[in-house]
Amino acid sequence: MTKMDEEAVRRAVAQARTLVVKVGSSSLTSPSGHLRPERLQALVGALARVCLQGARLVLVSSGAIAAGFGSLGFSERPDDLATQQATASVGQGVLMAHYETAFASYGLKVGQILLTAQDTRQATQYRNARRTLGRLLDLGVVAIVNENDALASNEIRFGDNDRLSALVANIVRADALVLLTDVDALYTEPPSRSGARKVAFVPDVVQTMESIDAEGSTSGLGTGGMTTKLEAARIGAVSGIPVLMTKASLAGPALFGDPVGTVFAPVKHRGSARRLWIKFASAPRGSYQADAGAARAVHGGRASLLPAGVTGVEGEFSAGDPVWIRDESGRPLAKGVSAYDAEEAVHLMGRTTSELSRRYGRQYAHPFVHRDDLVLL
Numbered sequence: 001m002t003k004m005d006e007e008a009v010r011r012a013v014a015q016a017r018t019l020v021v022k023v024g025s026s027s028l029t030s031p032s033g034h035l036r037p038e039r040l041q042a043l044v045g046a047l048a049r050v051c052l053q054g055a056r057l058v059l060v061s062s063g064a065i066a067a068g069f070g071s072l073g074f075s076e077r078p079d080d081l082a083t084q085q086a087t088a089s090v091g092q093g094v095l096m097a098h099y100e101t102a103f104a105s106y107g108l109k110v111g112q113i114l115l116t117a118q119d120t121r122q123a124t125q126y127r128n129a130r131r132t133l134g135r136l137l138d139l140g141v142v143a144i145v146n147e148n149d150a151l152a153s154n155e156i157r158f159g160d161n162d163r164l165s166a167l168v169a170n171i172v173r174a175d176a177l178v179l180l181t182d183v184d185a186l187y188t189e190p191p192s193r194s195g196a197r198k199v200a201f202v203p204d205v206v207q208t209m210e211s212i213d214a215e216g217s218t219s220g221l222g223t224g225g226m227t228t229k230l231e232a233a234r235i236g237a238v239s240g241i242p243v244l245m246t247k248a249s250l251a252g253p254a255l256f257g258d259p260v261g262t263v264f265a266p267v268k269h270r271g272s273a274r275r276l277w278i279k280f281a282s283a284p285r286g287s288y289q290a291d292a293g294a295a296r297a298v299h300g301g302r303a304s305l306l307p308a309g310v311t312g313v314e315g316e317f318s319a320g321d322p323v324w325i326r327d328e329s330g331r332p333l334a335k336g337v338s339a340y341d342a343e344e345a346v347h348l349m350g351r352t353t354s355e356l357s358r359r360y361g362r363q364y365a366h367p368f369v370h371r372d373d374l375v376l377l
């Protein structure tokens with residue numbers, strides 16, 4: 001694809017018809033961690049302007065825990081899971097009430113979607129989320145998304161909302177992803193260090209990630225820090241979505257195309273929604289081991305994984321579940337959707353499709369993983 005320069009990426013953000021904006025806890029709170037409604041109102045002012053110009057907006061907003069612990073009379077953000085969950089349950093309502101009032105003052109309606117990591121991993125839930133979000137946007141409603149903190153346990157939660165926002169950008173096939181935080185741009189190292197230099201444009205996020213020293217959150221207010229924001233930028237850019245990251249107070253100029261923050265150029269063409277799901281969101285339930293020939297064919301691209309090239313089947317999966325395709329040494333080569341149950345595949349592997357057709361009928365003469373359902377890592 002033709003590479004976009006900095007100006008083109010900024011223009012793409014300013015002209016986005018469908019936009020995902022993520023705002024972090026650190027941008028909506030005071031140093032004590034309490035929600036600051038006036039910050040939220042200022043942000044809504046900048047966002048409402050683009051909505052009134054016709055943009056379809058998904059706002060991925062953190063802040064449920066921040067909004068909840070004050071109402072519950074706690075002096076600081078709780079750190080045990082059960083209290084965090086309960087606090088988020090109280091705070092999410094408070095947060096939405098603020099958003100509802102703030103957007104209503106511009107004549108805009110809001111809808112709430114709370115997602116768990118599981119919702120992005122399971123194909124049916126993913127499709128469900130896509131349908132509801134799409135309909136909300138078609139109705140001109142601002143969709144406000146957060147992780148379903150009240151039900152997410154430590155093992156399964158995203159924790160930060162950065163990666164969630166990048167997956168949401170894929171779900172709604174956004175034209176741009178904007179990450180708003182408490183730092184004006186990406187720096188070569190944490191901005192508290194004297195040698196840190198600002199990065200205005202990242203032409204290739206995959207290469208740049210190696211040269212940036214990104215830390216987790218140090219403010220105690222946010223969760224993921226720059227590490228998860230870079231990961232979100234990578235998912236966006238590799239999915240063909242222009243990404244901008246800046247300070248929440250600069251949202252207005254950023255959405256207008258002014259040279260603020262850091263922009264990340266898309267590095268690949270956008271794939272189909274299904275392939276993006278397979279690549280970034282699906283959680284494989286097992287794996288196929290490919291022999292050297294099949295591994296070479298899969299690695300070369302545009303080849304399906306045929307039963308004849310498979311030497312092993314691992315895990316318990318059903319037809320339609322995501323699986324890894326590994327080479328003989330066990331290294332993952334690709335992810336794909338299996339056309340067979342693991343139980344069936346064990347009996348079919350190692351045989352040519354014509355042999356399978358003769359033995360079991362024509363319905364068995366097809367690949368374990370079709371090339372349209374397969375993405376290289």
Ligand SMILES: Nc1ncnc2c1ncn2[C@@H]1O[C@H](COP(=O)(O)OP(=O)(O)O)[C@@H](O)[C@H]1O
Pocket residue numbers: 023024025026027160180181182183185186187188189190191192212213214215216217218219220221222223224225226227
């Ligand atoms: N290389 C870097 N460039 C910019 N900021 C960085 C970098 N490494 C770490 N950070 C820190 O990441 C923080 C933002 O992350 P976080 O606190 O999780 O915010 P949010 O709540 O918006 O998700 C900034 O305050 C900054 O100090």
Ligand SMILES: N[C@@H](CCC(=O)OP(=O)(O)O)C(=O)O
Pocket residue numbers: 023024025026061062063064065066088146147149159160161162217221222223224225
């Ligand atoms: N879902 C949590 C937010 C987690 C969090 O702090 O995320 P982030 O601001 O992206 O670092 C909440 O609403 O409190």
